[in-house]
Amino acid sequence: MADCITCKNKNCLINKNSTDPRLADFLKNKHTIKCKKSQQFIMEGTPAHGLFFAYEGKVKVVKTGVNDREQIVRFAKDGEIIGHRGGFGSSKYYSISAQALEDSTLCYFSKEDLKNILLNIPKLTFDFMLFYADELSESETRVRKLAQMSVRERVIDTLLFMDRKFGSTDQLLNIRLSRKDYADYSGTTEEQVIRILSTLKKEGLLNAKGRKLGILDFETLQNEISKHTYSPNS
Amino acid sequence: MADCITCKNKNCLINKNSTDPRLADFLKNKHTIKCKKSQQFIMEGTPAHGLFFAYEGKVKVVKTGVNDREQIVRFAKDGEIIGHRGGFGSSKYYSISAQALEDSTLCYFSKEDLKNILLNIPKLTFDFMLFYADELSESETRVRKLAQMSVRERVIDTLLFMDRKFGSTDQLLNIRLSRKDYADYSGTTEEQVIRILSTLKKEGLLNAKGRKLGILDFETLQNEISKHTYSPNS
DNA sequence: GTAAAAAACTGCTTTATAGCAGGAAATTTT
DNA sequence: AAAATTTCCTGCTATAAAGCAGTTTTTTAC
Known part of the structure; x- marks a missing residue:
């Protein structure tokens, strides 16, 4: 758990590239966070300091709506990213909230650390890019389904x-x-x-x-x- | 028009990085395509060979639905990407169709050329990543709006x-x-x-x-x- | 283990949206 | 410029989905 190299989540983008020696310092700065069921760990609109990864557990990602209606945007499980742009993009604020659906463990990296490695390890950046591109494709499919089903x-x-x-x-x-x-x-x-x-x-x-x-x-x-x-x- | 360095579309991700000497060979392989109004230049489900950029004109990006209903997923104008993953991602097929809304000019790069520079110029890859991340954020906002408005x-x-x-x-x-x-x-x-x-x-x-x-x-x-x-x- | 709270359920009513059909206007083609 | 085609518009009807209120069941807290 403390170590990305021996991590069980083989689909995790960090794990996939963890053998790269340039990641060594970066990995030392990882934080591990335990989250109880129903606990909210990202609040839409608050300043984004970094990015979460689900290590273990299940998470829902939500956009706040009117009245009691929220829109669950996606679900995340082991190895998956939560918090998306995490502040290194154009917006400095989280555009979503995130809540644990069961007791979960999360990994956390600061945006400074992330930006640093992303600008130095093209393979990793490329993997991140593909992740976002695939998520985008899925989100667009969801747009169509919501409009037509x-x-x-x-x-x-x-x-x-x-x-x-x-x-x-x-x-x-x-x-x-x-x-x-x-x-x-x-x-x-x-x-x-x-x-x-x-x-x-x-x-x-x-x-x-x-x-x-x-x-x-x-x-x-x-x-x-x-x-x-x-x-x-x- | 033939030259990305003198291109007027300053927001274009290629243009932003066009002074990098490592892009020189890549830029030589650019194709320019003219498109009449109403012409469809990407067909959902067909093999994706590369990525388009709008040089001039306006384009709608569409996902096919049931009956006559299509879902317009986004619009693109000068400098913007069309065709998204363009085949260098996990899917080898276009997940959307694209049609010119007026006479338009498009720039085209093959996925091989793109993948090559993306894996070698981290700054460019990072820009692409941010583009997708921002698009994703917008798409998620659209999901919520469709569901709740x-x-x-x-x-x-x-x-x-x-x-x-x-x-x-x-x-x-x-x-x-x-x-x-x-x-x-x-x-x-x-x-x-x-x-x-x-x-x-x-x-x-x-x-x-x-x-x-x-x-x-x-x-x-x-x-x-x-x-x-x-x-x-x- | 009991009490309190939350979640799940059901029938009924209201409302928003879709679908159809026929006609008018505008645009494109010849 | 006329004909043909496409787009736009309107009233009416049908239907799907939302909202409300009251009850039961399940989960959580003490």
């Missing part, structure tokens, strides 16, 4: 996404979200999510054990949204 | 965006879009846009000379959507 389709799409992102064990998704969270990601209201989930249960497509949800019939669900997903990006 | 608010937001992006002359926006285009960007239907635009005209907030639209009362329009736009990102 029905609420039911968006909820189904979200369920399938959760399985892809976090996986399932014994027919149950490896993530535990409130109905409100599903709504905030799917771009609808809590009530609508509740109605749709219970309809899906009645239709035998969805499984529910306590608060945990499980997908029973992938094919039928996939089919229902397939007309929107023929494009190259998910 | 009403149709009328989204149309107003689009009008104000057009003024910010393309400017206005004599109370008329410097861009000419169809009602369908406004709909495809705002995430609604043509009819809805028509209805809202004519209401705005009646309310004296909007000006229309032929097909060209102009904003008459910025303040009132800004106020109507202000509750959604208090956040750091537009």
Whole structure:
């Protein structure tokens, strides 16, 4: 955990380049932060001092909206970046909030340290660039889906996404979200999510054990949204 | 036009770094492409060979949807990138289509050439990274707006965006879009846009000379959507 | 383990938005 | 300049989604 070179998160952009000797000093300045469930560790609009990486746990990234409605912008798990531009971009403030969905451990680097290595190790910068480009592509797909899918389709799409992102064990998704969270990601209201989930249960497509949800019939669900997903990006 | 060093588009990422001698060979391999109005020069799903830059003109970037509905993902003007990952990322295919909104001139670089310089000139790679990061931030803001604003608010937001992006002359926006285009960007239907635009005209907030639209009362329009736009990102 | 709080659920009502159809205006083509 | 095509517009109708209120279940705190 203290050491990026032996870290288990092989997909982490820092880990991928950690053997580069020019990173040695940089890695010494890493901070490790423990975060309890529901704890918010980035507040939208506050000055951005650096970038977080999820070491262990699950995180939701949120943009504040009107009333009680927030928009969950993305989810992050082991090895993934949180805080995006982290202050080394054009904006000096975080454009999102981030909250732990379960007890999590985060790695933190200051923007000065990051900028320093990014301007010196092209391979790393290139990897960062690709990461942002891929995220952008995904975000643009999400723009289209929000604009064009029905609420039911968006909820189904979200369920399938959760399985892809976090996986399932014994027919149950490896993530535990409130109905409100599903709504905030799917771009609808809590009530609508509740109605749709219970309809899906009645239709035998969805499984529910306590608060945990499980997908029973992938094919039928996939089919229902397939007309929107023929494009190259998910 | 043939020369990036004397190019007028100072915001172009290539231009910004064009004095670097390591770019000399790269710049020789630039292609210049002329594009008539309405011409499509990137097709979603086709193999991506490289990246375009708008030299002159205006372009819409589109993701294909169901029925007649497309989603306009962004607009590009002088100096801006089109084609995003352009094949040097994880996907080998364009995830979007691009179409000229007026007669335009484009610059083109192959992905091999690009990858080569990006891995050798950290400053350039860093600029590219920041570009994608900022685009991502904007796209995430758009996700929230699509999910939370009403149709009328989204149309107003689009009008104000057009003024910010393309400017206005004599109370008329410097861009000419169809009602369908406004709909495809705002995430609604043509009819809805028509209805809202004519209401705005009646309310004296909007000006229309032929097909060209102009904003008459910025303040009132800004106020109507202000509750959604208090956040750091537009 | 019990009390308190939060989350999940359901039926009903209201509202916003989409869809259709037919016509007018504007733009492009010949 | 006339014809053809495209874009724009309007009223009406249908429908999807949101909002509200009251109840039950589950989770968290003590």
